[in-house]
Amino acid sequence: MYQLTARDIRRRNRFCVLQAVYAAAGHTSRQEIATATGLSFATVGNMIAELLEVGVLAELGYEAAGIGRPRAQLAINPERGRLIGVDIAETSIHVDVFDLAMTVLRSSEIPVDPAATTPGDIVELIVRGIDEVIAGDAEKVLGIGLSVPGLVEPETGKSVFSPYWHWHDVPLKALLEQRLPHPLYLDNPLKASTAAQLWFGAGRDVDDLIVVTLRAGVGIGVVIDGMLYRGVTNSAGEWGHTNLVLDGRPCSCGRNGCVEAYVSAPGITATLREFDPTSTLLADDDTTTIAAIATAAARGDEVATAVIEKTGHYLGVAIANLVNLFNPRRMVFGDHVARQLGTPLLDSTRRSASHHAMSAPFSAVTLELDTLPHNPSSLGAATFALEGFLAHRETFTSVSTRRARRTDTPA
Numbered sequence: 001m002y003q004l005t006a007r008d009i010r011r012r013n014r015f016c017v018l019q020a021v022y023a024a025a026g027h028t029s030r031q032e033i034a035t036a037t038g039l040s041f042a043t044v045g046n047m048i049a050e051l052l053e054v055g056v057l058a059e060l061g062y063e064a065a066g067i068g069r070p071r072a073q074l075a076i077n078p079e080r081g082r083l084i085g086v087d088i089a090e091t092s093i094h095v096d097v098f099d100l101a102m103t104v105l106r107s108s109e110i111p112v113d114p115a116a117t118t119p120g121d122i123v124e125l126i127v128r129g130i131d132e133v134i135a136g137d138a139e140k141v142l143g144i145g146l147s148v149p150g151l152v153e154p155e156t157g158k159s160v161f162s163p164y165w166h167w168h169d170v171p172l173k174a175l176l177e178q179r180l181p182h183p184l185y186l187d188n189p190l191k192a193s194t195a196a197q198l199w200f201g202a203g204r205d206v207d208d209l210i211v212v213t214l215r216a217g218v219g220i221g222v223v224i225d226g227m228l229y230r231g232v233t234n235s236a237g238e239w240g241h242t243n244l245v246l247d248g249r250p251c252s253c254g255r256n257g258c259v260e261a262y263v264s265a266p267g268i269t270a271t272l273r274e275f276d277p278t279s280t281l282l283a284d285d286d287t288t289t290i291a292a293i294a295t296a297a298a299r300g301d302e303v304a305t306a307v308i309e310k311t312g313h314y315l316g317v318a319i320a321n322l323v324n325l326f327n328p329r330r331m332v333f334g335d336h337v338a339r340q341l342g343t344p345l346l347d348s349t350r351r352s353a354s355h356h357a358m359s360a361p362f363s364a365v366t367l368e369l370d371t372l373p374h375n376p377s378s379l380g381a382a383t384f385a386l387e388g389f390l391a392h393r394e395t396f397t398s399v400s401t402r403r404a405r406r407t408d409t410p411a
Contacts, residue, residue: 010047011391013039017047018056018390021076022102023204027060029071048074055080056100056390076101081142081389084134084182085382086126087189087375088148090164090216091287093122095129096378097137100386102200104374106133117165119175127179143183143385147192147377148172149217151235157186163252164217183392185384189213190237192380193334193370194221194228199383201372206329210322213376214337216286217252218264222326240264244318262314265290265337272307279303287336294340308344315345316352323357323365334370335377342369 004012020036021028028036034044051057058077062070078101087094095108108129112122126146134141150162157173173184187195194211197203203211209223218240222229229236240260241253248257249270261267265286272279272293281292281304296304319331333346350367370376 013043014047014050014390015387017044018051019199019204021057021074022200024075027073027075029063029073031071033074078103082137082140083142083382083385083389084130084144085192085375085378085380085385086129086144086146087192087377087381088122088126088146089189089377090149091285093125093129094375094378095126095133096375096382097133097135098379098382100142102374102379102382105137106135108132119159119167119170119172122165123172123175123179126176130180141182142389143185144180145185145187145192145381145384145388146172146176147189147381148186149189151233151238152186152188153234154185154187154191157184159186163254183385183388185381185388187234187381187384188219189215189217189335189377189380190219190221191228191230191234192378192384193376194223194237194380195383195387196372196374196376196380197221197332197334197370198223198226198228199386200379201370201376202330202332202368208327208329210326210328210331211370212319212331212333212338213335214263214265214333215335216265218260218337220322224326239318239322242318242321244314259314259318263311263318263337267314268293268307268311268337268341271310272303275306275310276303290337290340294342297341297344305344308341309348311341312345312348313352316349316354317356319349319353319367320356320362323353323361327361328365331365331367332370333367334372338369 016037016039017033020033030044030048034041048057055077057074060073060075063073078099080100083098085096091112093110093112097105099105110125110129148159149164151160153160159167159170159172161168173186176184190213193213197211203209203223207226211221213219220237220239222236241258243257244259244262245257249261250256251258251261269286269289272281281289281296283289283292293304293307297308346367346369354362372379
């Protein structure tokens with residue numbers, strides 16, 4: 001069994017303290033952080049001292065606590081640096097530049113030509129997107145996080161398999177390092193969306209969480225006891241390629257009847273075609289079709305309503321299996337399919353899941369829509385860059401050295 005080192009524990013405590021500051025959504029105190037995290041006041045004090053010294057936190061002054069001495073107020077220092085989050089989707093490259101308070105400063109979105117999806121083509125689009133938004137902040141960039149569809153090896157930065165582009169063992173990080181001078185951190189959208197929820201969303205106050213990503217591809221991020229579960233090969237969460245319908249529709253992975261073939265954007269388009277092959281809601285691309293279904297359902301269109309209800313039926317069966325397997329406290333539905341179809345899809349899913357799930361675990365779980373203000377994959381990707389900066393030995397080694405020197409210096 002893997003044993004945490006002192007450095008691992010220190011890094012985890014550092015993350016925990018900073019997450020508490022973000023959760024305060026303004027300013028907070030050492031005492032409030034200790035209460036929120038359960039860490040000792042001494043541990044909180046040490047972590048804050050480090051974060052202050054490297055400029056991640058700033059002291060804003062003092063606030064009277066009512067009884068006792070005034071408390072120093074702490075907040076994120078947004079100008080400490082910039083983080084870039086890149087969401088590499090099947091149809092577009094979305095790039096956001098964040099300050100350290102995770103406010104989006106600039107964004108770019110570039111469509112992906114379906115006929116130009118070689119690794120070289122995608123690298124060019126990524127570099128172009130970053131160049132468009134980086135402006136005069138290149139020297140401030142602390143890191144770039146990239147959300148890459150399919151199976152990814154974060155340690156090597158390799159795209160192991162992407163069913164949409166038929167990539168196998170592509171050294172994407174190495175290709176990008178030839179063009180970009182900043183630290184790079186890669187993982188897939190399932191892990192990215194879950195990291196965003198852990199730091200800034202629904203995962204901040206529960207320890208057992210499932211984040212459901214619904215887009216051109218679908219999958220889940222699993223949080224157990226407050227930790228992102230990756231599996232042995234980082235492929236945990238490929239729920240979209242579990243079987244839903246025996247001998248069902250063909251899936252992009254080459255199999256038949258997968259969850260993704262029914263509840264992804266292409267899957268929902270296929271359901272619409274089954275209801276009405278000549279529907280005026282059908283567009284040239286799945287994203288536009290989903291938006292048209294949402295708009296039509298809102299005005300009472302029977303076909304659009306039936307498509308959402310049918311999709312919720314499929315999704316509810318697949319969700320019920322997750323409830324029975326993982327017994328989570330909360331399930332969050334995100335990305336553009338969930339955003340577009342919203343409450344009607346969630347209500348249909350809940351009805352179906354309640355019928356198929358075991359009653360005790362279903363009564364303990366809440367199903368809700370993602371409420372993050374940003375693209376969850378790009379926000380999560382930027383969070384990987386933040387974690388990388390906070391975990392980098394050099395970031396804090398120099399701080400420890402300076403503090404030791406000050407301690408050794410005679411008064």
